[in-house]
Amino acid sequence: MNIDRHSTSGQGSTSSSVAIIRTHYSTLEGSALAWEGTHCWENWHDHIDAEDPAGMAEFRQTGVLSLKTEENGHLKKQISVSDELGIPYEEWSVE
Numbered sequence: 585m586n587i588d589r590h591s592t593s594g595q596g597s598t599s600s601s602v603a604i605i606r607t608h609y610s611t612l613e614g615s616a617l618a619w620e621g622t623h624c625w626e627n628w629h630d631h632i633d634a635e636d637p638a639g640m641a642e643f644r645q646t647g648v649l650s651l652k653t654e655e656n657g658h659l660k661k662q663i664s665v666s667d668e669l670g671i672p673y674e675e676w677s678v679e
Contacts, residue, residue: 608648608659608662608666610661612669625641628640628641628643
């Protein structure tokens, strides 16, 4: 059963999202699931072992820029989670 205010699932507030794959979540479990999923997306064709004549979804590594602010706790939680899971990231300075 799908209870949604629109005619089908996915048509709500996220229907126009850029469909990014991110690993920076506020929980270890959320980040772990996203990190595991990233590896599936990187090799999507092999992961599903199928061929779509119209073309396959394509993974494009682009990165993300997150700013450390007081409001987000200077990303301490996300950095800790990334360290624990071995998710690569870079920290840049103003220099």
